Amino acid sequence: MVDRPGRGGGDTAGNSGRVPADAPAIDTNITNKTLIYSSVVCFLAWVFSVYDYTLFGALLPVISEEFGWSTSFGTFIVTLVAIGTILVALAVGPMLDYLGRKPSLVIATVGAAISSGLTALAPASIAGAYMTVVRTFSGLGYSEQAVNATYLNEMYGNHPRRGFIYSLVQGGWPIGVLLGAALSAVLLPAIGWRNTFLVATFPAIVIAVLAIKLRESPKFQAMKYVKKLEREGRHEEAVEFGRGFDIDVHHSEESTFKQLFEPDLRKHTIFISLAMLCNWVGIQVFAVLGTTVLTEGKGVEFSSSLIILVISNAAAYIGYLCHGFVGDRLGRRLTIAGGWLISSLAYTLMLFGPDSTAFVLTMYTVGLFFIIGPYAALLFFMGESFPTRVRGTGSSFVNAMGPAGAIVGSALFSLFTGLGLSVVLTAFLAGAVATFLSAFLMLGTRDVKGPHQSEVTDADSTVARVT
Known part of the structure; x- marks a missing residue:
């Protein structure tokens, strides 16, 4: 092993100690x-x-x-x-x-x-x-x-x-x-x-x-070398090298899917996945099937579906920016949960409130703003809350719950209407309740407020969590 200069920049802590002689030179200075x-x-x-x-x-x-x-x-x-x-x-x-x-x-x-x-x-x-x-x-x-x-x-x-x-x-x-x-x-x-x-x-x-022409992530480059060391049985060197990049090497020899359900990540994986699935049930009901809810449930007449399209996507874009901004200041977990809670309340008011077109469209837009907007914070939180060694698998696994939730949402909508429930009551039970539940499920996830905290502390890893 030889001494090497520290690696600065990015979100790494720098590795000023002794590193393996065959360690790659990783440039963490991102302009x-x-x-x-x-x-x-x-x-x-x-x-x-x-x-x-x-x-x-x-x-x-x-x-x-x-x-x-x-x-x-x-x-x-x-x-x-x-x-x-x-x-x-x-x-x-x-x-x-x-x-x-x-x-x-x-x-x-x-x-x-x-x-x-x-x-x-x-x-x-x-x-x-x-x-x-x-x-x-x-x-x-x-x-x-x-x-x-x-x-x-x-x-x-x-x-x-x-x-x-x-x-x-x-x-x-x-x-x-x-x-x-x-x-x-x-x-x-x-x-x-x-x-x-x-x-x-x-x-x-x-x-x-x-x-x-993109640069590869310095974190991934470091993680790739850590896994190489682990495969060669050089565990202590892997731990030392990983420490310099704030990378937890615990469980890194296991398949990434298995790592998601190890004790250190199991609770977080389950809660954030269920939150995503439940929220997509709500999105399927109010965004994808929104025209049906508005016209058949609330009697709103539209001369063109383009009106709904423009309203929903304008609300989504502004919502993304607002929730991204707030998430940096209040924390992404609370921002997501708060947004979805407000959305569920807005949709409930829309469903059981006056049939006035102005009131319905106002509540519908508020609901869309707070159900879709938090996804800017959620997607970044997905990457931020999983450690480097499993970040891609964790983010993709949770992301896959989206289409699964859409299927469940359509099935519930068809089931409830098939049982004779009104569109209003169906939208409440399948959409508003699911959205409300997704907000509380988010509170069961890890409270990660920065990239260093995503690396899991474990007795076997010797990598201390930065708090």
């Missing part, structure tokens, strides 16, 4: 130019991933008409795709933790491009099965947010406004939704649905090329 480039590439990748992810649902009526699908069969295909999305999202986690943050970002972006391109080539003879398989690749695009959360969490380090900066990136969701809706409206009459998907392919390819 503002690098941060800006990383943030812009991640933002663009997320925008076009969302564009692809939501485009299939937006064009489903046109696709169903060409292939002769009934409404129920089209919905069945969407459900199968959602299940495939969950499986792909789960696979992205180990990819992040074993292959790397940067390669995973490139793969996720390319996956969105492949999903769009292959969708355009769907053969009529086997359209149902083909679409189920091909659209499963859109799960890579959906997983882009977990990739971004993992990568940017490590790149931002201790930046005092890291949550707010990340909210600008996460704001790509409403922009991607609106971009997809706008381009569909313009392109569909002129070039048809197939070419509309093809158009989505080219920007994603360009972004994937830009992503190749």
